[in-house]
Amino acid sequence: LGFTDSSHTGKVLSSKYVGKHSRKKARWNLYSLHDRPKNHGKFPVLSSLVANPAGEVVISSEKKVYDVVLKQAALVKDQKRSDTAVDVKPDMVVPGTMYLLKEAYDRCGEVCAEYAKTFYLGTLLMTPERRKAIWAIYVWCRRTDELVDGPNASHITPSALDRWELRLEDLFAGRPYDMLDAALSDTVSRFPVDIQPFKDMIEGMRMDLKKSRYKNFDELYLYCYYVAGTVGLMSVPVMGIAPESKSTTESVYNAALALGIANQLTNILRDVGEDARRGRIYLPQDELAQAGLSDEDIFNGKVTDKWRNFMKIQIKRARMFFKEAEQGVTELSQASRWPVWASLLLYRQILDELEANDYDNFTKRAYVSKAKKLVSLPIAYGKSLIPPSQTQSSLARA
Ligand SMILES: CC(C)=CCC/C(C)=C/CC/C(C)=C/CC/C(C)=C/[C@@H]1[C@@H](COP(=O)(O)OP(=O)(O)O)[C@]1(C)CC/C=C(\C)CC/C=C(\C)CCC=C(C)C
Numbered sequence: 001l002g003f004t005d006s007s008h009t010g011k012v013l014s015s016k017y018v019g020k021h022s023r024k025k026a027r028w029n030l031y032s033l034h035d036r037p038k039n040h041g042k043f044p045v046l047s048s049l050v051a052n053p054a055g056e057v058v059i060s061s062e063k064k065v066y067d068v069v070l071k072q073a074a075l076v077k078d079q080k081r082s083d084t085a086v087d088v089k090p091d092m093v094v095p096g097t098m099y100l101l102k103e104a105y106d107r108c109g110e111v112c113a114e115y116a117k118t119f120y121l122g123t124l125l126m127t128p129e130r131r132k133a134i135w136a137i138y139v140w141c142r143r144t145d146e147l148v149d150g151p152n153a154s155h156i157t158p159s160a161l162d163r164w165e166l167r168l169e170d171l172f173a174g175r176p177y178d179m180l181d182a183a184l185s186d187t188v189s190r191f192p193v194d195i196q197p198f199k200d201m202i203e204g205m206r207m208d209l210k211k212s213r214y215k216n217f218d219e220l221y222l223y224c225y226y227v228a229g230t231v232g233l234m235s236v237p238v239m240g241i242a243p244e245s246k247s248t249t250e251s252v253y254n255a256a257l258a259l260g261i262a263n264q265l266t267n268i269l270r271d272v273g274e275d276a277r278r279g280r281i282y283l284p285q286d287e288l289a290q291a292g293l294s295d296e297d298i299f300n301g302k303v304t305d306k307w308r309n310f311m312k313i314q315i316k317r318a319r320m321f322f323k324e325a326e327q328g329v330t331e332l333s334q335a336s337r338w339p340v341w342a343s344l345l346l347y348r349q350i351l352d353e354l355e356a357n358d359y360d361n362f363t364k365r366a367y368v369s370k371a372k373k374l375v376s377l378p379i380a381y382g383k384s385l386i387p388p389s390q391t392q393s394s395l396a397r398a
């Protein structure tokens with residue numbers, strides 16, 4: 001939804017899980033397009049292992065991230081599912097603060113409208129409580145991204161990110177540092193939003209400071225989780241799951257994660273040329289090599305058949321993540337479905353535009369025209385009318 005603006009667990013996840021299980025080379029590849037498992041609430045045993053570049057079998061990023069998904073889902077599981085704002089805590093009336101808080105949320109709305117207009121319009125379809133909360137989350141994400149991508153990015157050090165994280169902990173503890181933090185502080189006191197995805201997003205920004213290449217899709221997946229999958233996990237507690245939905249909370253979170261991953265993969269494919277000009281290549285190095293491509297080819301920016309074939313595979317993968325996200329959207333509360341469908345349809349069309357540009361993402365920026373955006377809105381609306389799952393299938397709650 002118009003995230004075409006300004007350009008664009010932590011420790012829990014890292015060393016703890018990456019134990020050496022075997023020195024044998026893994027025989028399966030979790031991320032081969034044909035074998036990729038569908039999680040849908042249960043994590044298949046085989047896919048939790050993956051070979052690292054040294055040939056050691058380690059816990060895959062997908063498994064590590066899935067553990068976070070389970071934790072997030074468990075946190076809200078007992079919360080009453082609700083299509084209205086009844087689960088929202090009432091305003092705490094501290095004289096003088098109500099007005100300031102309103103101003104803080106209004107400012108978040110303005111930032112949102114300025115940076116991501118279409119997305120902002122989408123939020124207007126939500127209930128007022130949810131809309132304000134999503135604005136506050138949006139603004140925090142945007143500010144976090146600006147730390148490493150904004151005008152002061154060259155001055156940002158890991159310790160600046162550490163300070164940003166302390167500030168995050170403070171706002172979760174009810175001690176916001178500024179007005180925009182105050183809005184988020186209020187949001188997290190009203191909705192069952194956990195701090196972990198926020199910390200993980202900061203971890204993604206740390207990764208951006210120290211890393212400009214990704215050995216394989218397992219590494220890239222973890223990065224995509226940090227910077228975008230987290231957004232899905234932050235948003236679901238605010239958007240709400242439809243009370244009539246019979247699918248598992250885990251599967252809805254999993255779909256939200258998939259939407260974030262799909263968006264980020266799409267972002268990466270759209271911005272190959274732009275990123276290369278900053279010395280960054282977010283494409284899996286092993287897959288580039290398999291396609292007979294090197295970093296030099298990316299820097300030279302010539303569309304060849306090798307490049308087209310490579311891009312086809314990458315686009316196919318991004319579409320798989322969008323597909324995985326689709327069934328989760330239907331499970332969201334009624335008022336949240338339309339904006340999320342619109343976001344999914346619009347972002348996915350960037351992939352179509354990449355194809356229409358004959359895979360030239362070196363000199364062209366794929367974008368969805370206003371006319372196509374307009375056409376997508378009623379389609380998204382139609383999809384938002386599909387009722388949530390009524391049966392306890394493989395998606396069902398355990
Ligand atoms: C069940 C189900 C499917 C629920 C829906 C869950 C949901 C709302 C998922 C949202 C997924 C989403 C929109 C992810 C954002 C992905 C994204 C664009 C990440 C960007 C990262 C950095 O990338 P980069 O620097 O390479 O890109 P730029 O050139 O800078 O663009 C981000 C920039 C991180 C910061 C993210 C934001 C500013 C977006 C935050 C969005 C929200 C909080 C609201 C999402 C809500 C809706 C309705 C889509």
Ligand SMILES: [Mn+2]
Pocket residue numbers: 007008145146149
């Ligand atoms: Mn960015």
